[in-house]
Amino acid sequence: MLFFVESTFTQQCDQPLKTARFDCHPEPFISPEKCLARRCCWNPLVSLTTQPPKNHSINSIEENVPWCYYPRDFPTYQIKTNESTDFGQRLTIVKQQSIYKPNEILNLTVDLLYETAQRFRLRIYDSTKKRFEVPLQVPVIKTKVNVTDYEVSISQVPFAILVKRKSTGVTLFDSSVSPLIYANQFIKFSSRLSSPFLYGLGEHRQPLLINITNEWRKLTFWTRDFPPVQHVNLYGVHPFHINVEMKNNSPTNFHGHFFLNSNAMDIDLQPLPAITYTTIGGIIALFLFTGPSAQDIIQQYWDVIGKPTMPPYWSLEIHQCIDNTSRFAGRSCSASK
Known part of the structure; x- marks a missing residue:
């Protein structure tokens, strides 16, 4: 002992x-x-x-x-080089000492993209080897915007990124709360949240408003056909959330995060408040939307992933499907107006 x-x-x-x-x-x-x-x-x-x-x-x-x-x-990363680019900044970060995860990647490139006044993009990837990225056509911004709603600061040792809203000083992203871990099949990073009140992080059966004031919560993201159970992963994966910004116990603004990664992942929430992303592959591709309203964030999110398709009128019916595999070798589905 x-x-x-x-x-x-x-x-x-x-x-x-x-x-x-x-x-x-x-x-x-x-x-x-x-x-x-x-x-x-x-x-x-x-x-x-x-x-x-x-x-x-x-x-x-x-x-x-x-x-x-x-x-x-x-043990974590520190900045080796920092250069300005047309889209923002490019850093190289290195780690002198490996840890408990096998095949750890010790040399990484960090791109800070100031894409629009309300959208900031963070990319962290292997400096030497190409890794899988989600084949989604997102906007390609080659020139940084001059005026933004956010300001970005960087910590040299240990490496960390802090993003704040200029008008209020509220923290929108802060990776200094926990070390960055980046291995071939294990990527983990965290951020402080502005408040313990969130929306999103589907698809799980849970209240519309996620309140982690007094709660630690783990949400798994892996699509499967499973009956709805509280906080258990279901058909879709949407690692996107809206965080309420509080001032004097009243909501003021909103901001959002979208983690563009299609690998199996866990998202942990804790009452600090903070959020931790853990995934088994790909790269870190995080979009930050400054809103400031919830409606603005949804529009900014759609600007990245595309707008949802309008369903045809004839499909707007009540569909019921019951799994009868215990009695029949298939499913029985019905639809009614």
């Missing part, structure tokens, strides 16, 4: 806010040995050898607090 305590305190593990812990070991069957092998901090909320009293109720905020979390000095 003394070994665990000593190893923990040699790292920068002092984190007074439990909601600011970012999970270093989300897989099951965690142990102190597995956590410390990843150079992470081990700090359980309760003893492993004692059970809480029968009348003890765990606070909903603490129920999913990670016991194994990243230290503030976890």
Whole structure:
């Protein structure tokens, strides 16, 4: 036990806010040995050898607090070069020390694209090898816009990106809250949220307004034909959300994120508030929309992915389909006006 305590305190593990812990070991069957092998901090909320009293109720905020979390000095990237381009900025970032993920990519290129006054685009990809990208025709902007609603600042060591709304100073994106991990089949990055109130992140059965004030939530993105169950992934994948910006406990503006990646992924929400994207392939291609209204964000989102197709009048019927595989070798579907 003394070994665990000593190893923990040699790292920068002092984190007074439990909601600011970012999970270093989300897989099951965690142990102190597995956590410390990843150079992470081990700090359980309760003893492993004692059970809480029968009348003890765990606070909903603490129920999913990670016991194994990243230290503030976890190995990560730093900027090697920074040059201005016609579309914005291009950085190269390097990592001197590999971590627990196999086939880690230590040399990355970061493109900061100032595409429109209300749209900022972030691309992070392998500097030497071509990786799969979603074959979606998105707008190609070759020249940066001069006037924007947002301002971008960069941290040199460790590498991090901060995007704020110029008019209010509200944070729209802040990757400094957790280390960037970029391996061949594992990409993970996080951002602080402006408030714990979000819309989107489909397709899951969940309330229209996602409130993570007192809740940690994991949403899986992988399409499948499955009966609707609370917070379980369904037919579609839409890694897009709208975040409410609060001031004096009242909503003021809205902004949105769209993560253009078609690989299987998890999105973790925590009451800091913060969001973490984890995917098994592709690149980081993140669009940020500044709105400022929710309607504006939807329009800006459509400018990237295209507008939805208007359905024909004859298709506007009630379709019911019941899986009868337990009784018949197929499905029975009916439609009625």
